Amino acid sequence: MKTIKLYDEMPYSTDFKATVIEVNKNQIILDQTLFFPEEGGQECDLGTINDIPVKDVQIKDDVIIHYVKKHHLQVGDTIEGHIDWKRRYSFMQNHTGEHLLSGIVHSMYGYDNVSFHLNSEEGQVEYDGDIKDIDLIEEKVNQAIYENKEVHCFYPDDLESISYRSKKEIEGKVRIVEIKDYDICACCAPHVKRTGELGVFKIIKVIHTTRGTRFIFLFGERAYHRFKDDFDHLESLYHLFSSNNQTLVKQVNKMYEEKTALEVKYAQLEKEHMLSLCDHAYLFVEDCLPVNQREVTNHLVHVYGTGGVFVGNDEKGYRYVIGSANNALDILTQLKSLRSKGGGSKEMIQGFTPASKTELLKALS
Ligand SMILES: [Zn+2]
Known part of the structure; x- marks a missing residue:
């Protein structure tokens, strides 16, 4: 029996009730779940089922399997599930962000997203073409965040009439994620409601690959923490060199030249x-x-x-x-x-x- 994906309709919910319908050693199958499994390049949700930590969540033939350690769960039990919201929301920010980024890259260059991976630290996306205007892309993505566009997830009845980006052929019902004016793409993951929730965007690394260009990027709270860390490091350097953001590079260069001469x-x-x-x-x-x-x-x-x-x-x-x-x-x-x-x-x-x-x-x- 297919698992009902509660996260489809309720991406902002953290607690749910469900019935255990299958137990196979450390694998628990419920009739419905808020746990998003590892899918589409994104790592799974973590959390608890009746206070038992969920270590991993996988999906096979539309059945979602929760991996737990020690447990006494039995078929027919009603359980209370809880997902780690901080982790989930960070995934939502960065996944919706990737759609926005890919939509903008596609409209600017016509390049497709050929690989995507999202873990709890950073997002990685690769495009099938060479990209050099990094500053412009960052500016456009941040602009789209300020515009606070609506993000709409739905299963369309008339899929043929919709032109959307998709990484691969999808079997079964196709779920569409639309970012108004920016992107339409097939996707199974939970997303935020508006682009304003993405907060801020930064590409932290650009890698030119044989296929094209790979970005390592941060949206939302992750980006804020990275800025804060970098700012704290810079503050220490300003203090060390008795300098500021206008003079630091000049002073470090001067010191380097003096060191080489010495x-x-x-x-x-x-x-x-x-x-x-x-x-x-x-x-x-x-x-x-x-x-x-x-x-x-x-x-x-x-x-x-x-x-x-x-x-x-x-x-x-x-x-x-x-x-x-x-x-x-x-x-x-x-x-x-x-x-x-x-x-x-x-x-x-x-x-x-x-x-x-x-x-x-x-x-x-
Ligand atoms: Zn997606």
Whole structure:
């Protein structure tokens, strides 16, 4: 027996009564339900049946199956169901929002929605064409929200006379969702009554795919929370940089440029210092930049024929780079006999050794 979909007619209701008509281990089937199942790219409603948490809701051949954990429900029981309204309303805002967005994209470019997914964090929709005017789309969608257009869900008698967007061929009775002046589309999900309820819209990521363009988007409370989070982060940055929304980017860029200049200067000074310490084919230092380890090794090879730089100390071990005008791989064999790891070519080897400075100098002399 098909489950009566109470959410079709009562998308704003949270509580309902129903009769258990089938129990199969942890699967409960009711004569009617407010629980929207996972369908059409949207995750299912959550909530309780007689205070027992509903973990998942699926639909098969128009029968809605509620998955619960431990329960004592029996066929014939009258139950009280309750759905998590915060989750449901967020889904309604973001699903109606996706219809509005897709209607606007379709009217602007003629592109179709080729995939849609809505979870409790964000919505994702993909269109079969390249879209670049992101600002314009956001502006139009937000404008349609201010206009507070009516959203009408119905099962039409004369479907053939209605021109609507649809992702796939639908079997059985087709439910139409119309956003006045913006979109007509087939859909089974609960929707809000007016576009004003969508609050605010923001695309948070644009991904250009092989099929076209994918948007990750937020409507309503989700968008507000994202704005608030971002605003709080920005406030911390303004404080940190003693700046404001006009000057922050300029100040961060300036700091980045100064940092890069200091890094170049530091590398130069470190190299000069390391070169001043080179009185032997092998130099041991506590720490240095990798680029200087290589450059000073090149210098040592030039002066001594074979040489290298060991970075570290006896306690932690050393990362080494050694070069040779002859064959550095011979030195690698010697180092490996001291439990060292590494690899390279005839010209240069590198790796790590746990051996002490004394052991290394003895082996390499
Ligand atoms: Zn839909």
